[in-house]
Amino acid sequence: MYGFSIFMNTDLNETKRSYLTKMANRGFEGIFTSMHIPEDDVKLYKKRLIDLGGLAKANHLKLMVDISGDALSRSGFSFDNLAELKALGVTGLRMDYHISNATISKASQDITISLNASTITQQDIDELQANHANFDQLEAWHNYYPRPETGMSHDDFIEKNKCLRQHGFKVMAFVPGDADLRHPLYLGLPTLEAHRFLHPLAALMDMERMSVDDIYIGDGGLKEMTARQLSHYIKEQTVLLRGRAETADFSYVLGNHANRQDAARDVIRSATARFKAIPEIRPENTSARHKGAITIDNCDYGRYMGEIQIVKKDLQADSKVNRVGQIIAEDIALLDYIGAGQKFRIENEKQND
Numbered sequence: 001m002y003g004f005s006i007f008m009n010t011d012l013n014e015t016k017r018s019y020l021t022k023m024a025n026r027g028f029e030g031i032f033t034s035m036h037i038p039e040d041d042v043k044l045y046k047k048r049l050i051d052l053g054g055l056a057k058a059n060h061l062k063l064m065v066d067i068s069g070d071a072l073s074r075s076g077f078s079f080d081n082l083a084e085l086k087a088l089g090v091t092g093l094r095m096d097y098h099i100s101n102a103t104i105s106k107a108s109q110d111i112t113i114s115l116n117a118s119t120i121t122q123q124d125i126d127e128l129q130a131n132h133a134n135f136d137q138l139e140a141w142h143n144y145y146p147r148p149e150t151g152m153s154h155d156d157f158i159e160k161n162k163c164l165r166q167h168g169f170k171v172m173a174f175v176p177g178d179a180d181l182r183h184p185l186y187l188g189l190p191t192l193e194a195h196r197f198l199h200p201l202a203a204l205m206d207m208e209r210m211s212v213d214d215i216y217i218g219d220g221g222l223k224e225m226t227a228r229q230l231s232h233y234i235k236e237q238t239v240l241l242r243g244r245a246e247t248a249d250f251s252y253v254l255g256n257h258a259n260r261q262d263a264a265r266d267v268i269r270s271a272t273a274r275f276k277a278i279p280e281i282r283p284e285n286t287s288a289r290h291k292g293a294i295t296i297d298n299c300d301y302g303r304y305m306g307e308i309q310i311v312k313k314d315l316q317a318d319s320k321v322n323r324v325g326q327i328i329a330e331d332i333a334l335l336d337y338i339g340a341g342q343k344f345r346i347e348n349e350k351q352n353d
């Protein structure tokens with residue numbers, strides 16, 4: 001499942017309402033929010049959570065609320081009345097620090113509880129079992145890390161997830177957004193440090209390789225084009241790439257493709273390109289191919305004429321290969337995650353202006 005974040009540092013204005021509705025229509029199924037951000041005014045959380053919960057229900061979205069210590073009571077709620085939260089549209093509580101395993105166990109009888117995946121220990125699991133927690137309602141959600149250089153490494157993340165899987169936990173993690181970055185640092189909210197400044201879709205596709213069930217956008221927004229790319233991937237399993245024309249033959253590469261099942265090391269090869277009816281391709285712009293170059297084999301390549309490729313690493317010039325376009329810089333990172341059989345679509349960058 002894929003989700004996104006809506007933070008309660010401001011009222012749920014029209015911009016946030018519109019973003020929430022668009023994200024629901026784009027295939028996202030859950031919202032994450034927090035009730036213990038130090039910079040926020042907790043006195044305003046109750047009204048804002050009521051508004052957010054109502055909109056979540058109206059759009060059939062799950063709503064996970066991050067809490068710690070006395071965050072619930074300070075906001076006007078109580079562990080003794082979780083039915084009130086559920087009635088508002090809250091479907092889960094993420095328990096951070098200063099909440100006992102006894103309290104967590106009791107709450108798990110009534111509502112989905114997510115534990116801090118990054119810090120949970122065997123002792124915690126033993127205490128939860130001793131307190132008869134409902135493990136069918138327990139999930140493991142990783143942290144996001146606002147401060148640069150503090151996110152997890154791939155190796156530690158994978159190892160932690162193996163342990164969580166052994167105990168039957170469903171695992172969730174965050175990837176960064178690229179708009180409405182969260183105050184006060186505005187430097188992304190990833191679980192993995194390597195994802196901090198990565199294209200959100202590239203981070204999401206990388207995350208999918210590491211035994212994760214749910215992936216949420218950590219930051220409070222996505223650029224319109226990024227959201228569209230994520231929607232294409234979520235709903236159609238297609239990676240949307242924007243290209244810049246370099247020759248008139250660029251029109252031949254536009255549209256839907258799939259990487260061949262026998263994926264090449266150096267290039268992404270369109271599995272359907274040579275089945276398209278195209279005129280003879282004469283040699284043109286046979287210059288060096290840098291990463292992201294979009295190419296068509298010309299008539300000097302014999303039966304390979306018409307093959308369409310996207311270059312994954314810098315390659316030297318080949319007189320038999322025409323460079324007809326270039327993937328724009330913002331989308332280059334996506335190429336590293338187009339594996340065997342992956343569908344992709346090339347669009348002219350100008351149609352997205």
